Amino acid sequence: xxxxxxxxxxxxxxxxxxxxxxxxxxxxxxxxxxxxxxxxxxxxxxxxxxxxxxxxxxxxxxxxxxxxxxxxxxxxxxxxxxxxxxxxxxxxxxxxxxxxxxxxxxxxxxxxxxxxxxxxxxxxxxxxxxxxxxxxxxxxxxxxxxxxxxxxxxxxxxxxxxxxxxxxxxxxxxxxxxxxxxxxxxxxxxxxxxxxxxxxxxxxxxxxxxxxxxxxxxxxxxxxxxxxxxxxxxxxxxxxxxxxxxxxxxxxxxxxxxxxxxxxxxxxxxxxxxxxxxxxxxxxxxxxxxxxxxxxxxxxxxxxxxxxxxxxxxxxxxxxxxxxxxxxxxxxxxxxxxxxxxxxxxxxxxxxxxxxxxxxxxxxxxxxxxxxxxxxxxxxxxxxxxxxxxxxxxxxxxxxxxxxxxxxxxxxxxxxxxxxxxxxxxxxxxxxxxxxxxxxxxxxxxxxxxxxxxxxxxxxxxxxxxxxxxxxxxxxxxxxxxxxxxxxxxxxxxxxxxxxxxxxxxxxxxxxxxxxxxxxxxxxxxxxxxxxxxxxxxxxxxxxxxxxxxxxxxxxxxxxxxxxxxxxxxxxxxxxxxxxxxxxxxxxxxxx
Amino acid sequence: xxxxxxxxxxxxxxxxxxxxxxxxxxxxxxxxxxxxxxxxxxxxxxxxxxxxxxxxxxxxxxxxxxxxxxxxxxxxxxxxxxxxxxxxxxxxxxxxxxxxxxxxxxxxxxxxxxxxxxxxxxxxxxxxxxxxxxxxxxxxxxxxxxxxxxxxxxxxxxxxxxxxxxxxxx
Ligand SMILES: Cc1ncc(C[n+]2csc(CCOP(=O)(O)OP(=O)(O)O)c2C)c(N)n1
Ligand SMILES: [Mg+2]
Numbered sequence: 206x207x208x209x210x211x212x213x214x215x216x217x218x219x220x221x222x223x224x225x226x227x228x229x230x231x232x233x234x235x236x237x238x239x240x241x242x243x244x245x246x247x248x249x250x251x252x253x254x255x256x257x258x259x260x261x262x263x264x265x266x267x268x269x270x271x272x273x274x275x276x277x278x279x280x281x282x283x284x285x286x287x288x289x290x291x292x293x294x295x296x297x298x299x300x301x302x303x304x305x306x307x308x309x310x311x312x313x314x315x316x317x318x319x320x321x322x323x324x325x326x327x328x329x330x331x332x333x334x335x336x337x338x339x340x341x342x343x344x345x346x347x348x349x350x351x352x353x354x355x356x357x358x359x360x361x362x363x364x365x366x367x368x369x370x371x372x373x374x375x376x377x378x379x380x381x382x383x384x385x386x387x388x389x390x391x392x393x394x395x396x397x398x399x400x401x402x403x404x405x406x407x408x409x410x411x412x413x414x415x416x417x418x419x420x421x422x423x424x425x426x427x428x429x430x431x432x433x434x435x436x437x438x439x440x441x442x443x444x445x446x447x448x449x450x451x452x453x454x455x456x457x458x459x460x461x462x463x464x465x466x467x468x469x470x471x472x473x474x475x476x477x478x479x480x481x482x483x484x485x486x487x488x489x490x491x492x493x494x495x496x497x498x499x500x501x502x503x504x505x506x507x508x509x510x511x512x513x514x515x516x517x518x519x520x521x522x523x524x525x526x527x528x529x530x531x532x533x534x535x536x537x538x539x540x541x542x543x544x545x546x547x548x549x550x551x552x553x554x555x556x557x558x559x560x561x562x563x564x565x566x567x568x569x570x571x572x573x574x575x576x577x578x579x580x581x582x583x584x585x586x587x588x589x590x591x592x593x594x595x596x597x598x599x600x601x602x603x604x605x606x607x608x609x610x611x612x613x614x615x616x617x618x619x620x621x622x623x624x625x626x627x628x629x630x631x632x633x634x635x636x637x638x639x640x641x642x643x644x645x646x647x648x649x650x651x652x653x654x655x656x657x658x659x660x661x662x663x664x665x666x667x668x669x670x671x672x673x674x675x676x677x678x679x680x681x682x683x684x685x686x687x688x689x690x691x692x693x694x695x696x697x698x699x700x701x702x703x704x705x706x707x708x709x710x711x712x713x714x715x716x717x718x719x720x721x722x723x724x725x726x727x728x729x730x731x732x733x734x735x736x737x738x739x740x741x742x743x744x745x746x747x748x749x750x751x752x753x754x755x756x757x758x759x760x761x762x763x764x765x766x767x768x769x770x771x772x773x774x775x776x777x778x779x780x781x782x783x784x785x786x787x788x789x790x791x792x793x794x795x796x797x
Numbered sequence: 798x799x800x801x802x803x804x805x806x807x808x809x810x811x812x813x814x815x816x817x818x819x820x821x822x823x824x825x826x827x828x829x830x831x832x833x834x835x836x837x838x839x840x841x842x843x844x845x846x847x848x849x850x851x852x853x854x855x856x857x858x859x860x861x862x863x864x865x866x867x868x869x870x871x872x873x874x875x876x877x878x879x880x881x882x883x884x885x886x887x888x889x890x891x892x893x894x895x896x897x898x899x900x901x902x903x904x905x906x907x908x909x910x911x912x913x914x915x916x917x918x919x920x921x922x923x924x925x926x927x928x929x930x931x932x933x934x935x936x937x938x939x940x941x942x943x944x945x946x947x948x949x950x951x952x953x954x955x956x957x958x959x960x961x962x963x964x965x966x967x
Contacts, residue, residue: 323811324811324814327811327814327815327818328818328819328822331865332865335810335811352865384865385807385868386806386807386864386865386866386867386868387865508863509859509862510856510859510860510862510863513853513855514856
């Protein structure tokens, strides 16, 4: 092959690993890369903010399972990616970020727009590369995509100095990837699988604790199969919504701080948690020393560092969720007849009793304020739970997770571990680019929307027709909720107001369609109208009850036993069916 | 509780920062860290003494092992390994006490490597406790400055770190 520039090599390498889309913004140091882009099969989506580009790459990856790619220039362009990379890191989302760097001779001299981005991004990425020779570009791209998409997925950053992009050299395609320090264990240890099967056979109140690892492994079918063959109920964490349909008899929905009574209590009362790809996150466990006090733990994860990190596992299993489920199903099948046949029907009856007695509750009256939960329910109903739903971070996110009956994996996209406000709009953009035939909704908050709404311009220009439902409660609602409950209703710096900005005008200014809904009667019409638009985004300003609270709630640092069901249940107090437990007196850390 | 771990890393720029940064942000306390080249030109070896009051060592080793440039992490249990540290110590040494300091140095099998008008610099190698003992003994004369290499360690017997399996989940 004849001589090419480093920049051209970059695109040849990106094409070779199958990249179709890049979200980015050009600038000085990355400029050379924007020239071969013109002739490349890779399509670039010009974003309005690098944070938007990073979240879009994340949404793209979450929706499709492919690696999302974003690109930025050095210095501020690169540092603007950090929030997005941090979110992808916490949620194990495969993303590759490409950044320009100042030319090699200028590095280390505080040159214009120099920043140590490999150093900055190091703590929030799975790996970073600084490419100092044009010869290394192709191999680095291959390695970066391999690292991002295998094992426990995550973001990888490639930083390339400008003069490396400009250098001319003879291109050689990447060879096989050989990373001696990176050998993820995917195949579970058979002995551990047998141990797990034994525990399952001995248990009386097992729960399948399904985490995001199942989505990454594409193992939903296997999870459902295991649940059905054993009759074990399943809870789905915020990152695993949709791995089993919410309508499934064995699905208990979301556990955690704003999870439902049944999912939370089932974990608490269980004698065996079968964790497949969860993190035992503080949002799920509540006060750790009080979490599932009677339960033995099977914990399967592809990342050994997650196992026994928060809660000691009785049976640790390192492996890919799919491989673990497949093996577990095989072993359970083969032991049929050997083990006593466990019968969990009494346990299921108990759990189903809770399900009936303590559903999520709110009251929408004909002439009362519009309830955000009602809006979510209507969107879910009119789209038949078949769209892809994205969200920001706050009350609206929790209502989204609570009230959408998910049918399939990769249809609930949010910033779970990082909780990055502003995630929703750009992530929805990325999801729509990845899955153009799917209807994509962003359930957003008024606060979150204002952090990244500049991507409306991107979508109007690129004709990316997503639907954005702002649950406009005029507040940083989740913070207001904490101030109401834990700071004696002393509200401090949380009120935004309904009117500024005027979301309808703002949408129109960005070349989108803006709608406003103030009463429950108009909800369906607006949703249907938005569904009919296919050439640009639609923003619906749902003016909701300003004071609505998100329940149930387990206060930070509290035991899951002390779940607060909220005023809807005050009339008919809950008969706590929790046994008395002797908890250790030792204080846990409290993560607010 | 203090543990000694040996970490084999690819000899690439930024690796030390990755490892030490990981310790810092996860709240693992580094007591000492020594790094140098090994028998293979593209592999470096770190010996890290980490102080973990409440967490199991596995939390550390598993996280370190996740770094892409890290090839191997093992714990060197004190009973099964040899540990050494090197100290250079500059002691105030006026004429009357020199003989006494030289005598101490000989007892500790150290070496006087520099002499000033009223100071002496001594090199001491040994297990950390031995070095500490020497430091305590000469403290009465006045320590001008000292430097320690940090602990380095190898397992006993004929096996190498490469023969040992990393402990995985458990
Ligand atoms: C970038 C960022 N800043 C601050 C926070 C803290 N925070 C969490 S939820 C929330 C309020 C979000 O407000 P809004 O988007 O209106 O959602 P609501 O809770 O009202 O539904 C805030 C400020 C955060 N999670 N992320
Ligand atoms: Mg709000």
